[in-house]
Amino acid sequence: MSNLTLHYNVPGDDFTRAGEASGSVKRTLKDLGFSPEMVRKVVIALYEAEINLVIHAGGGEIDVEISPESVDMVLTDKGPGIPDVEMAMKEGYSTAPDNVRSLGFGAGMGLPNIKKYTDEMKIDSVVGEGTTMYLKVYNN
């Protein structure tokens, strides 16, 4: 069986729609019969990353590849980039403005949450050009 690939375009101007891609991936994984734990790990990481695309990068693209062994996710944006990835990974570090905080995000817990729920996480970022994030969760 060939792997299933999904592609999503995440608009940057509509916070209310942030999470649509993650919700769709969730329903797909559930339909494919992945365990609830596996589904939750994937979608929590993906949802935090999708929110970041919207609140920090003006939107972007999500590619997901699903195989029986793992789920791979690539999130790409042409946003401002992350000057210091190590710093951004710290719990509580956030450059989000107050209006984002009043929406329930921007506590600086997104990247740490993503790290916690994935088996592999890699961020390539160039300031002024954008960010690409690679995530992998093994199905075990």
Next chain:
Amino acid sequence: MKVFEIKEILDAEIICGEEFLDREVFAACGSDMMSDVLAYVKEQAVLLSGLVNPQVVRTAEMMDMQCIVFVRGKQPDQGIIDLARDRDIVLLSTKQTMFASCGMLYEKGLRGGAMK
């Protein structure tokens, strides 16, 4: 604890999901920061929040939470209600504060659930 018990304890109004009131919840989580909710894996929990926006419903969706209680009489708009209906999530609204709501549910035996 069943969802209808939560409704009774908090004297809450049902906004949607009346058909799911006998669902069982085993834990509760009260927060206005969605990342905090996402940081804790809990099985079948109820989410209490003073925040009213679609991301509260989406967060519950990602976490398999069956019921959301909006505290301090907060009322979601139609877009939020439609989203919750579509995801089979019960929405309740109580006049109680977050602190009082959590205390009342705790007193009746509901717990925070294990942090993993």
